[in-house]
Amino acid sequence: MERCDVAVIGGGVLGCFAARELSRWELDITVLEAREDVCTGISRANTAVVYPGYDHRPGTWKAEICVAANASFDRLCEELDVSFDRCGSLMLSFGPHADAVLQKKLRQGRENGVPGLRLLSAEETYRMEPSIAPGLSSALFSPTAGTVNPWQLGIAACENAVQNGARLRLNTCVVAIDREEDGFLLKTNHGDIHTRAIVNCAGLAADRVQELLHPPSVRIIPTAGDYLVLDKNSAGRPVHILEYEPEEKAKGLTVVPTVEGSILLGPTERENGVDYATAETGLTRVRELSARLLPELDLGRIIRSFAAVRPNPQHPDGSPIHSFCVEHPEERFWSLIGIKTPGLTCARELGFHVTKQLAKELAAEQKMQFNPKRRGIRRAHGLPWEERRLLAEQQPDYGEIICLCEDVTKAEVLEAIRRGAGTVDGVKRRIGTGMGRCQGARCEQKVAALISEVLGLPESSVLKDGPGSEIVRAAHENV
Amino acid sequence: MKTCKLLIVGAGAAGISAALAAWDAGCRDILLVDRASQPGGILPQCLHDGFGLAKYGKELTGPEYVMRLMEKLNRTDIVFLPKTEVLSVSGDQSAVLSRRGVVERLYFGQMILASGCREKNIGALCIGGTRPAGIFTAGQAQERINLRHQDLGDEIVILGSGDLGMIMARRFTQEGRHVIAVLEQEAHYGGMARNYHRCIEKYSIPLHCRRTVREIHGKGRVCGVTVEALDSGEREYVTCDTLITALGLIPERELVRGLEDREWLFLAGNCSRVHDLVDSAVAEAERIGRMAGRRLSV
Numbered sequence: 003m004e005r006c007d008v009a010v011i012g013g014g015v016l017g018c019f020a021a022r023e024l025s026r027w028e029l030d031i032t033v034l035e036a037r038e039d040v041c042t043g044i045s046r047a048n049t050a051v052v053y054p055g056y057d058h059r060p061g062t063w064k065a066e067i068c069v070a071a072n073a074s075f076d077r078l079c080e081e082l083d084v085s086f087d088r089c090g091s092l093m094l095s096f097g098p099h100a101d102a103v104l105q106k107k108l109r110q111g112r113e114n115g116v117p118g119l120r121l122l123s124a125e126e127t128y129r130m131e132p133s134i135a136p137g138l139s140s141a142l143f144s145p146t147a148g149t150v151n152p153w154q155l156g157i158a159a160c161e162n163a164v165q166n167g168a169r170l171r172l173n174t175c176v177v178a179i180d181r182e183e184d185g186f187l188l189k190t191n192h193g194d195i196h197t198r199a200i201v202n203c204a205g206l207a208a209d210r211v212q213e214l215l216h217p218p219s220v221r222i223i224p225t226a227g228d229y230l231v232l233d234k235n236s237a238g239r240p241v242h243i244l245e246y247e248p249e250e251k252a253k254g255l256t257v258v259p260t261v262e263g264s265i266l267l268g269p270t271e272r273e274n275g276v277d278y279a280t281a282e283t284g285l286t287r288v289r290e291l292s293a294r295l296l297p298e299l300d301l302g303r304i305i306r307s308f309a310a311v312r313p314n315p316q317h318p319d320g321s322p323i324h325s326f327c328v329e330h331p332e333e334r335f336w337s338l339i340g341i342k343t344p345g346l347t348c349a350r351e352l353g354f355h356v357t358k359q360l361a362k363e364l365a366a367e368q369k370m371q372f373n374p375k376r377r378g379i380r381r382a383h384g385l386p387w388e389e390r391r392l393l394a395e396q397q398p399d400y401g402e403i404i405c406l407c408e409d410v411t412k413a414e415v416l417e418a419i420r421r422g423a424g425t426v427d428g429v430k431r432r433i434g435t436g437m438g439r440c441q442g443a444r445c446e447q448k449v450a451a452l453i454s455e456v457l458g459l460p461e462s463s464v465l466k467d468g469p470g471s472e473i474v475r476a477a478h479e480n481v
Numbered sequence: 482m483k484t485c486k487l488l489i490v491g492a493g494a495a496g497i498s499a500a501l502a503a504w505d506a507g508c509r510d511i512l513l514v515d516r517a518s519q520p521g522g523i524l525p526q527c528l529h530d531g532f533g534l535a536k537y538g539k540e541l542t543g544p545e546y547v548m549r550l551m552e553k554l555n556r557t558d559i560v561f562l563p564k565t566e567v568l569s570v571s572g573d574q575s576a577v578l579s580r581r582g583v584v585e586r587l588y589f590g591q592m593i594l595a596s597g598c599r600e601k602n603i604g605a606l607c608i609g610g611t612r613p614a615g616i617f618t619a620g621q622a623q624e625r626i627n628l629r630h631q632d633l634g635d636e637i638v639i640l641g642s643g644d645l646g647m648i649m650a651r652r653f654t655q656e657g658r659h660v661i662a663v664l665e666q667e668a669h670y671g672g673m674a675r676n677y678h679r680c681i682e683k684y685s686i687p688l689h690c691r692r693t694v695r696e697i698h699g700k701g702r703v704c705g706v707t708v709e710a711l712d713s714g715e716r717e718y719v720t721c722d723t724l725i726t727a728l729g730l731i732p733e734r735e736l737v738r739g740l741e742d743r744e745w746l747f748l749a750g751n752c753s754r755v756h757d758l759v760d761s762a763v764a765e766a767e768r769i770g771r772m773a774g775r776r777l778s779v
Contacts, residue, residue, distance in 0.1 A: 091771070228608065231604075235735075246763075264676055277611050277700060278611065278612075279609065279610045279696075280607075280608070280609050280610060281612045281694060282608070282609035282696065283610070285607040285608075286607070289607065295517070295775040302605075304604070304605050304607060305604045305605060307604070307606075307607050307608070308612065351618070360485050383501065386652075387568070387569075387577045387586055390568075390577075390579065390584040391583075391584040391585065393584075394579065394582055394583060394584045395582065395583075398581045399581070399583035400584075401579050401580050401581045401582050401583050402564075402579075402580065402586055403516070403566040403582045405580060406516070406566065409580075410570070417612060439735075440599050440600070440602060441601070441602045441603070441604040443599070443602055443617075443618045443620070443621045444599070444621075446621070447621070447625065447629070448625070461631075462632075465612075465701075466613070466614035466701075466702070467701075469701055469703035470614075470700065470701025470702050470703055471613060471614040471702060472614060472701075472702070473614050473615075474625065474631040474632060474633060475631075475632040475634070476632070
């Protein structure tokens with residue numbers, strides 16, 4: 003039977019960071035991911051913001067770790083070779099209601115130790131972001147806010163964990179947990195695993211995973227939010243993250259100039275977050291708010307809409323929980339349940355927090371040869387042409403363009419597949435193929451053909467993402 | 482330093498025609514580049530006939546049309562560089578070309594952009610529901626079926642009744658697939674009457690105007706769509722395994738963004754404006770090619 007010291011259940015951004023932090027210790031780690039790839043759930047669809055930490059009540063753990071996590075983000079992204087843009091944010095008010103909200107956030111932020119927070123006049127704000135609609139009252143400027151690609155961060159953490167000895171098992175779903183001598187027996191769809199400890203990072207299923215062994219303590223109520231993406235090079239693209247706090251009692255809008263150059267607009271907030279399905283009404287609402295806030299924005303440049311799901315934690319009696327739920331129902335069993343905003347910001351800190359205590363429980367020793375550095379896939383895009391020439395001379399595949407919109411070469415696609423992308427969306431998440439204005443219409447087939455070639459699968463077996471998502475069928479395949 | 486007098490980006494009907502016209506006008510040193518391995522642009526995947534009535538006085542298939550252009554091209558010294566992507570074009574009249582093993586900078590005297598169109602896709606629609614496999618643009622479906630002989634699905638809904646939508650409705654039907662409906666948001670089908678008669682009427686394919694897809698259903702693969710009748714607001718669930726979008730064409734000229742007003746740059750064919758007929762794109766490209774060619778030959 004397979005044995006390990008720690009089983010991390012769930013390969014989202016939290017599980018990936020838990021595994022990475024655990025891999026600093028002399029521990030045998032296995033990450034169990036139910037789906038075909040890491041970062042396919044909550045981590046795949048969210049606002050991509052690294053929050054400064056003014057949203058949380060002073061004195062709370064959430065406030066404390068958010069501020070600390072934000073401060074260490076540059077180093078983290080440098081270690082993991084992931085793009086991070088500390089572009090700063092502006093929380094925008096157009097009237098007395100929002101002015102009061104800004105005042106409150108400013109007070110909270112200062113008490114939480116958020117650096118550089120400043121209340122700006124309308125005039126100062128328009129100088130920074132001239133495309134904001136007229137009528138601004140004031141803005142809260144937060145220079146430490148930033149944006150990161152969430153799934154690329156998670157994938158990087160996972161690669162770093164594997165580099166440091168962790169194992170990744172995909173398509174592996176935990177169906178039962180039994181207590182055993184010196185640990186637990188995990189029953190999965192691919193055999194049993196004996197583990198000394200469990201870190202449950204199962205995202206939307208984290209409550210159910212804990213309940214395989216323990217009585218319910220936290221329930222996850224998923225809600226959904228809708229987003230729109232605008233193509234890069236769009237006029238009216240802000241430089242900062244904008245957070246629009248409307249006067250009416252309704253959810254506002256966040257505008258994120260992403261590290262890829264696109265503009266992310268959203269989210270709404272609604273019930274019934276199932277299957278990451280968008281709601282037409284939600285998308286309409288995002289369009290309306292976007293047009294209201296940034297009138298110059300050309301909504302004809304929308305290239306994608308998607309929905310996020312948030313894991314809202316509740317007590318079993320139905321009352322909401324506002325803090326992160328780090329459950330510790332027994333020794334060597336840790337659960338991260340209902341980690342929503344700012345979960346992405348705090349992913350490393352949460353992993354660190356659990357690891358610190360778990361290492362003690364397991365009497366583990368620190369790994370002397372831990373390497374915190376991971377190299378990303380070498381990108382051709384953005385390099386001066388002379389460097390691209392050298393690259394193509396050394397590796398001819400760097401001269402072959404697969405995705406025109408996002409300028410991705412064959413060499414990069416092949417490297418993504420080598421690093422574990424087995425689906426069209428897996429390649430997309432690693433290097434951005436199909437993320438642009440044609441949404442894969444021109445590269446999907448080429449990417450699928452490369453996956454088929456490298457992995458030795460017929461093209462009819464290549465999946466878009468999850469089970470049942472074959473793109474073409476076998477019958478008429480050209481052989 | 483690599484140079485050419487006339488750089489033509491895109492070797493579809495417009496690019497080849499522009500090159501030929503420039504040649505006839507006396508221009509030498511013409512480089513024609515295309516990302517595909519074969520010339521012809523979109524034509525090689527258009528196996529149906531109906532091309533060339535104005536220019537050749539008969540109805541040709543896409544590949545036949547390309548053959549006629551290639552016969553002429555082969556009698557010239559115009560250089561055709563296949564499998565080559567133009568990464569960027571700069572204001573100093575240079576372009577960076579990329580192909581397997583080679584990235585190079587090329588200086589040119591004049592440039593004709595003949596890069597055609599891209600298809601508007603489902604992403605732009607702000608549609609509700611999931612994002613499963615089984616959604617193709619009409620052009621993507623045409624390439625997969627006609628050139629790669631792939632099997633995309635059995636029960637087809639086509640959103641959009643432009644020429645490409647109607648042609649693909651016929652193509653799926655000819656392949657023995659069931660086209661449940663072609664849906665058109667407007668009150669009248671979008672493409673040419675000729676295509677309506679030949680592709681829709683002749684095959685008795687249901688085409689419903691004032692209807693659109695509001696929601697996509699399915700987890701791995703499309704399993705259905707919610708269709709709304711726009712006048713009554715009534716919605717109906719339609720079971721299908723494939724959704725084809727024929728939402729129209731967008732001239733593709735991202736490459737010359739910000740350079741559109743340069744006197745050395747010309748646009749020819751569908752990247753300049755969407756033409757209904759290849760003959761009309763060709764006529765425009767010939768005019769442009771002659772103009773660029775004359776400038777360069779003096």
